[in-house]
């Protein structure tokens with residue numbers, strides 16, 4: 001695995017560069033002002049740099065005791081497949097250790113990645129999405145039976 005510099009201080013991160021990382025990964029359009037809110041409200045944040053370039057990121061929304069939710073894990077395409085995603089999840093799980101449950105939802109196609117890292121599929125997970133129809137189309141939710 002390549003050497004990375006790890007940052008856990010949101011103030012040290014260029015939010016335009018973070019937004020660009022998600023566009024490239026790809027993990028959707030995440031405007032800098034919204035990233036400031038969601039990362040700012042997260043208990044744990046981790047950023048990986050290769051030199052001066054931001055190449056990986058992730059966060060944990062957590063309550064300190066019961067639930068910790070891992071979100072927005074992404075690796076720059078030029079750095080994918082070299083162990084960085086595994087390292088980000090490892091650091092986020094370590095930060096969230098002690099919570100009764102650590103949850104996430106996998107982007108369709110990445111389930112194997114999380115299975116390898118010790119996550120199991122949730123048998124009864126349910127969700128309300130802001131756009132349920134689109135989430136069903138994207139394979140994130142199953143339509144009501």
Ligand SMILES: CC(C)(COP(=O)(O)OP(=O)(O)OC[C@H]1O[C@@H](n2cnc3c(N)ncnc32)[C@H](O)[C@@H]1OP(=O)(O)O)[C@@H](O)C(=O)NCCC(=O)NCCS
Nearest residue numbers: 025074075080081082083084085086106107109110112113
């Ligand atoms: C998914 C993602 C975070 C993985 O990061 P990565 O740095 O490429 O993954 P790693 O190199 O650490 O891979 C770790 C292991 O998972 C496997 N793996 C990686 N992506 C996988 C996938 N999509 N499905 C199944 N296994 C996968 C690797 O082969 C590797 O296995 P190995 O250790 O036996 O060789 C990265 O590809 C990414 O940013 N994708 C686009 C955004 C995204 O989908 N994010 C996830 C949101 S839920």
